[in-house]
Amino acid sequence: MMPQVHKKIISISFGIFSPKQIVDSAAAKVVTPELYDREGYPVDGGLMDLRLGVIDPGLRCKLCGQKLKECPGHFGYIELARPVIHIKFVRQVYDILRSTCRSCARVLIPDENIKKYIIFLNNLGAEEGYESRRRKIREIVAKYKLKETCPHCNTKQEKLKLEKPYNFYEGEVRLSPIEIRARLEKIPNEDLEVFGFNMAEFRPEWLVLTVMQIPPVTMRPSITLESGERSEDDLTHKLGDIVRINQRLFENINAGAPEVIIEDLWDLLQYHVTTFFDNEVPQLPPARHRGGQVLKTLANRVNSKEGRIRHNLAGKRTDFSARTVISPDPQISLNEVGIPKDMAMTLTIPERVTEWNKEHLKKFVENGAKKYPGANYIIKADGKRKTITSETKDEILAEIEVGYIIERHLMDGDVALFNRQPSLHRMSMMCHRVKVLPGRTFRLNPAVCNPYNADFDGDEMNLHIPQTEEARSEARILMLVETQLISPRYGLSVVGGIHDAITGNYLLTKELVLSREEAVDMLYTCGVDDFSRLPNKEKLDGKEVFSVLLPKDFFFVGKDKSGNEVKIVGGVLKTGSMDKSNLGQESGLMLRNIYEKYGESFTADLLGKISKLGIAVLSRRGFSIGIGDMDLSAETVEEIHSTIEKSEEEAMKLISLYHKGQLEPLPGRTLEETLELRILESLNKARNKSGDIAMKQVHYSAALIMARCGARGNALNIAQMTAIVGQQALRGRRIDTGYRGRTLPYFKEKDLSPKARGFIKNNFKSGLQPYEFFFGAMTGRDALMDTALRTPKSGYLYRRLSNAMQDLKVEYDGTVRDASGKVVQFMFGEDGMDVSKTKNGVLDVKRIVQQVVEDVQ
Amino acid sequence: MAFTTNHHQLVPKHTKLSEAEKAKLFEQYVVSIRDLPKILKTDPAVAKLSLKSGDIVKIERESKTAGVSFYYRGVIDG
Numbered sequence: 001m002m003p004q005v006h007k008k009i010i011s012i013s014f015g016i017f018s019p020k021q022i023v024d025s026a027a028a029k030v031v032t033p034e035l036y037d038r039e040g041y042p043v044d045g046g047l048m049d050l051r052l053g054v055i056d057p058g059l060r061c062k063l064c065g066q067k068l069k070e071c072p073g074h075f076g077y078i079e080l081a082r083p084v085i086h087i088k089f090v091r092q093v094y095d096i097l098r099s100t101c102r103s104c105a106r107v108l109i110p111d112e113n114i115k116k117y118i119i120f121l122n123n124l125g126a127e128e129g130y131e132s133r134r135r136k137i138r139e140i141v142a143k144y145k146l147k148e149t150c151p152h153c154n155t156k157q158e159k160l161k162l163e164k165p166y167n168f169y170e171g172e173v174r175l176s177p178i179e180i181r182a183r184l185e186k187i188p189n190e191d192l193e194v195f196g197f198n199m200a201e202f203r204p205e206w207l208v209l210t211v212m213q214i215p216p217v218t219m220r221p222s223i224t225l226e227s228g229e230r231s232e233d234d235l236t237h238k239l240g241d242i243v244r245i246n247q248r249l250f251e252n253i254n255a256g257a258p259e260v261i262i263e264d265l266w267d268l269l270q271y272h273v274t275t276f277f278d279n280e281v282p283q284l285p286p287a288r289h290r291g292g293q294v295l296k297t298l299a300n301r302v303n304s305k306e307g308r309i310r311h312n313l314a315g316k317r318t319d320f321s322a323r324t325v326i327s328p329d330p331q332i333s334l335n336e337v338g339i340p341k342d343m344a345m346t347l348t349i350p351e352r353v354t355e356w357n358k359e360h361l362k363k364f365v366e367n368g369a370k371k372y373p374g375a376n377y378i379i380k381a382d383g384k385r386k387t388i389t390s391e392t393k394d395e396i397l398a399e400i401e402v403g404y405i406i407e408r409h410l411m412d413g414d415v416a417l418f419n420r421q422p423s424l425h426r427m428s429m430m431c432h433r434v435k436v437l438p439g440r441t442f443r444l445n446p447a448v449c450n451p452y453n454a455d456f457d458g459d460e461m462n463l464h465i466p467q468t469e470e471a472r473s474e475a476r477i478l479m480l481v482e483t484q485l486i487s488p489r490y491g492l493s494v495v496g497g498i499h500d501a502i503t504g505n506y507l508l509t510k511e512l513v514l515s516r517e518e519a520v521d522m523l524y525t526c527g528v529d530d531f532s533r534l535p536n537k538e539k540l541d542g543k544e545v546f547s548v549l550l551p552k553d554f555f556f557v558g559k560d561k562s563g564n565e566v567k568i569v570g571g572v573l574k575t576g577s578m579d580k581s582n583l584g585q586e587s588g589l590m591l592r593n594i595y596e597k598y599g600e601s602f603t604a605d606l607l608g609k610i611s612k613l614g615i616a617v618l619s620r621r622g623f624s625i626g627i628g629d630m631d632l633s634a635e636t637v638e639e640i641h642s643t644i645e646k647s648e649e650e651a652m653k654l655i656s657l658y659h660k661g662q663l664e665p666l667p668g669r670t671l672e673e674t675l676e677l678r679i680l681e682s683l684n685k686a687r688n689k690s691g692d693i694a695m696k697q698v699h700y701s702a703a704l705i706m707a708r709c710g711a712r713g714n715a716l717n718i719a720q721m722t723a724i725v726g727q728q729a730l731r732g733r734r735i736d737t738g739y740r741g742r743t744l745p746y747f748k749e750k751d752l753s754p755k756a757r758g759f760i761k762n763n764f765k766s767g768l769q770p771y772e773f774f775f776g777a778m779t780g781r782d783a784l785m786d787t788a789l790r791t792p793k794s795g796y797l798y799r800r801l802s803n804a805m806q807d808l809k810v811e812y813d814g815t816v817r818d819a820s821g822k823v824v825q826f827m828f829g830e831d832g833m834d835v836s837k838t839k840n841g842v843l844d845v846k847r848i849v850q851q852v853v854e855d856v857q
Numbered sequence: 858m859a860f861t862t863n864h865h866q867l868v869p870k871h872t873k874l875s876e877a878e879k880a881k882l883f884e885q886y887v888v889s890i891r892d893l894p895k896i897l898k899t900d901p902a903v904a905k906l907s908l909k910s911g912d913i914v915k916i917e918r919e920s921k922t923a924g925v926s927f928y929y930r931g932v933i934d935g
Contacts, residue, residue: 815886822892823929831923843922
């Protein structure tokens, strides 16, 4: 049922209290700086007056009669012996005083123009806000100020100066707050409109305090120390100072003390009142405790990072959450998260006792908080919470009855939300099932690294435990890992096999022949126990073993990474081998098709099995990489050398042509540009050619297998290791910076040869020449700087974008609208396509039609 | 000399909606002109249409996935 609305807030206006309002709303007048009497009972008329609220258990508020936590506290007031200026309004007082006459207190604008300006200023205020309105007033008044006399009473105007923080001087004479208040009082209501003040709710003299509001004790509670001593809040200390000085001032005035003493006390009062509001006023020494610690007064409570706004409102924190380092565990399933036992014993799930689970839950209480699986708290039917300890255990066990809630330890199968910052897309926070494990880190299946963008070089992640049944089902239905398999960004699987999973399956489906025993063994490790689909032969092809995992009625035609056809007929892999393009993340076309036909949980399950199979294959076959993987035959090395040398000669030829002035410039290019382009072209050709030669000739090794199936590394990496590192480029050009006319002192000036301009003809295995290494370091440093500078920039760009679009929604009429109902698109994406139902943004209509026709037949 | 963009291949077709079409649009989407995306009447793409504030421009965009998609923008002064 919706709660009934009794009063609806239409608008809120901010203003300041008048002295009358302060007095009227006060529960008590504070007259004495004493807090407690000899019995430790709050003094009437003191700062802890019982009418200001209760902070002691057992006592009742004298005003409202409510107990602790019920009484919200009430404001009090003190009457100041002499007025003081409110530090937060010094600016406004200054502006008003400067813009009004010192004698008649009218605005220094001629009568005939006031109306005109009011309209003008009101418009400005409505359009550009209060700040620019105030700036404009100052400009206008400054215009009339030039005349130096009041346009109303012709009094000569004196120059008014503000001596920070709160002293006003007219010429050489200091204006006391009394005088200031008197001037403000005289300003007629009509003239206030110029300043944009609402006459009905505001008078400028209220900016100078004659009475001061005392905040309720509930917002400045005192704490009782272990020694039984009471320690008062900073605000109470400050208020005590104010009251004390105020009393002294009163007494001195009544006793007719000399003006100097009164002035001094008055100044002191002004100081205390000022630091009560804000203890970080420039030019003013902050008020301190006796120990020298700076007092935290009103403004300090709100401001800055530790203040109410950034710390408590914007930075709210949750219970039932945890954070630690993550590490991989390929043995747990995709939708599980491994949680350290210690954590599982702190995080709890509330379970309500019913007739049917009473005995079951009692076991947890019996185990207590220190034995897993136990329980930490019980909540009685009346809402009272009890800690389970060895002392209270027996008592609690006896009293447990239906309706109690037991906060038991986290157990296998509970749901948890798992998250890694920055949370850039919805897959950054997914629901996992808990698996309690030994150790001190969170464990996750390496296949879900991609959506979280996590690795294990020290990354930490957060975990939240939903506490209500509603929250748990919502998390399960909407956020479980399986439901997030397909990215809404490009319509492909975001999770998929990685590294060893891909390599293993590639080897299996490409070349392995297993004995029946081996095959059964491997399949069993990845969770298959039905071997009826395994062909009844002694020697089994790897493809046949892999096919056991596939559903019987699965048909698929696609391509592998190198462009060969992959064909699956009736759940049997006929041709092609499994590699990144069918199993990998952000591609995984076969997986995508499985998802479409068999649904999310089947896909997640299959992916787990495939990954485990890959790992099983590798651990059985063995898979190592070494420097020998980079070996090339002598002839190949020779071939590569001659290729590089040929293109180097070509480059030298171009250079000599250039020096002779015989080089033909390309259209739209200078001679130098032409030379650079043609050299680059020839060197790149050499690199590509020798890379190709190397890829073909490098013997069949682990590194090559990984590059071929897309598990890790690519052709370029292998070419750089075996054949040639190639030209280093800085800002899209060959390296040309450094010394005058040359890159390094090792070279001659104006040497344009490939070698002198960052061409590395060695490979990583043969080792680099010192100058080559230096060029490599130059580009390496540049790349590092570039990423370091670009990451925060693109991060901020993304943040702005996602904030701007965060509550756009597709309405039932198909339009995309923002929260206020404004149309952004008339159809989602202008084509109405749900990307997550497409494959890489393409909807294969022909295939769908074919499918439907087949189904009908 | 004003530059006309109307014949550029990247500028989609902009046309002004008649009053009847306007009413139909408002009814179809249950919107008023305030809820529509805006376009300046000085925008180069519609400069030739001699529009005034309150008019609505229909834009026909071609796309690979949708064929032709329609977009409507309310004209504002400025």
